[in-house]
Structure formats: structure tokens, C-alpha cells
Amino acid sequence: SAYYNEFSRNVYKSKCKHIGKDAGNIELKGKSIFGKFMFRLEAKGIPCNQLALAREIFDLYTANEGKTFGIITFEKKELGLSCSDPNNLDRPFFFLFERIQQYMKENCASLIAKIVFDDRGAEGNRRISRAVSNFFHRSQPGQSFDKILKVPFFAISNENAGIQLADNFAHIIGRRFTGDSIVQEFFTRIKSAQFISNENSLVRGIKVAKPKTNTVTEIISDV
Numbered sequence: 001s002a003y004y005n006e007f008s009r010n011v012y013k014s015k016c017k018h019i020g021k022d023a024g025n026i027e028l029k030g031k032s033i034f035g036k037f038m039f040r041l042e043a044k045g046i047p048c049n050q051l052a053l054a055r056e057i058f059d060l061y062t063a064n065e066g067k068t069f070g071i072i073t074f075e076k077k078e079l080g081l082s083c084s085d086p087n088n089l090d091r092p093f094f095f096l097f098e099r100i101q102q103y104m105k106e107n108c109a110s111l112i113a114k115i116v117f118d119d120r121g122a123e124g125n126r127r128i129s130r131a132v133s134n135f136f137h138r139s140q141p142g143q144s145f146d147k148i149l150k151v152p153f154f155a156i157s158n159e160n161a162g163i164q165l166a167d168n169f170a171h172i173i174g175r176r177f178t179g180d181s182i183v184q185e186f187f188t189r190i191k192s193a194q195f196i197s198n199e200n201s202l203v204r205g206i207k208v209a210k211p212k213t214n215t216v217t218e219i220i221s222d223v
Contacts, residue, residue: 003064004162010060011161018053027158028057030171039182054168058189061165067103068169068194069205071095072177086130089142094135095207097145102203103195104147116153118163125154173206 012024019026038048071092083090097115104113117128129152135142136150157163169190176187195205 007060007064007066008161011057011165014053014056014060018049018056025158028053028164028168030168033168034171034175034183034186036182054186057165058186062189062193066193067205068190069096069099069103070169070173070190070194071207071209072173073209075209075211083127083131086127087134089131089135089139092209093132094141095209097135097148098141099195099203099205099207101145101147102197102199103205106198108147111147113148114153115148116155116160116163118157118167119154128152177208 015023015026015028033050033054035050038050041048042051073092083093100113100115104111115132117125119125120128132152133150136145136148137143155163157167172183172186172190175183191206197203
């Protein structure tokens with residue numbers, strides 16, 4: 001959309017402004033941008049270009065009314081989001097799609113959301129694509145999600161500002177949920193931008209996926 005194109009251009013300009021005139025195509029990595037050393041420099045009163053860049057990009061995201069969606073999971077088998085079984089969709093993906101569907105229904109009823117994944121190579125993309133397709137076409141919950149295009153897209157992260165931002169959000173959320181309070185400023189900003197349903201305030205963009213026996217695999221196999 002025009003909003004995304006403008007956001008992407010502004011992110012490019014911000015990279016050049018803060019980390020060098022030829023830095024527009026450099027991929028933003030959470031480990032580099034939010035390294036503890038950067039926060040220590042600021043604590044000593046030394047300006048940090050990386051954190052200044054992050055704040056400016058977060059400001060751009062907020063100005064464009066970006067909404068945050070994320071699933072926090074602690075089970076090892078769910079951490080990779082690899083869709084190792086192409087016949088079933090991993091539970092975190094289901095929770096994510098559920099929230100995107102609700103957001104679209106409430107705020108963009110005449111539009112269809114497009115899901116863009118970070119490229120994982122031909123085999124990884126194939127597994128994700130098949131699992132997503134099976135979910136949307138074979139499962140009852142998936143069939144009801146009529147506000148999401150039923151085919152995934154894939155993009156190279158170092159050429160996609162949206163995926164880079166999502167990766168950095170995930171980096172911040174992961175660190176905060178494992179006890180690293182140094183990133184609290186950025187976690188607070190991410191959390192404040194999350195989607196909150198108007199129909200049910202308990203439905204929010206960021207969800208902790210607690211262990212459950214009624215998994216998506218079981219939901220699909222019951223169809």
C-alpha cells in the first residue's frame with residue numbers, strides 16, 4: 001500500500017541519516033541495534049546512533065498507526081516456527097492469524113490482509129506454504145478467516161523494511177520475556193502499539209501461548 005511504501009522510504013532515509021549515507025540497504029539486526037553495550041553508552045551520556053535510529057523508526061511506525069501482533073511461546077517444539085509437518089499449522093501461527101482476522105474484521109472490513117513471511121529457503125517456504133494452505137482450506141477455523149488472503153508471500157529480509165521491523169520487535173519481546181529489563185523502553189513502545197479488540201478487550205495483538213492439550217493439530221484432525 002501507499003502507507004507501506006512511504007514507511008519503507010522513510011526507514012531507508014533514517015538508516016542513511018544515523019548509520020551512514022550508504023546504509024539504506026543494510027539489514028537491521030536486533031543484536032546489533034539493541035546490544036547491551038549501546039544502552040551502557042547512553043547511560044554514560046554518550047549518544048548512540050543505533051538506538052537513535054531505532055527510536056526514529058519506532059516513531060515512524062507509530063505515526064503510520066502500525067499495529068503489533070506477536071505470539072510468545074516457551075515450548076521448544078514451537079520455537080522454530082518451521083511447520084515441520086506440512087499437513088498441520090503450528091499453534092503460534094494459528095493464534096497470530098486469529099488476531100489478524102479479528103483486526104481486519106473490526107478495522108478494515110472491505111480489505112484482505114496479506115501474510116508475508118521471511119524467506120526460509122525453498123524447502124522451508126514449501127512447508128510453510130502447504131501448512132498455511134491446508135489450514136485455510138481444510139480446517140473449520142481457517143475457512144472462517146475470510147479477511148486473510150489464503151496464500152502466503154515470502155520476502156528477503158534485508159530488502160524488506162517490514163520484515164526487519166518484525167524481526168527487531170521479536171528480538172525485543174524475546175529478551176523482555178526472558179528477564180532482560182534493559183530493553184523495557186522499546187518493549188513498552190511495542191506493547192502500546194498492539195492491537196486491542198473493540199469487541200473484546202481481552203483479545204490483544206500480543207499473546208502468550210500457554211501449554212494446552214487442544215492444539216491446532218488436534219483442531220485440524222477433527223475436521
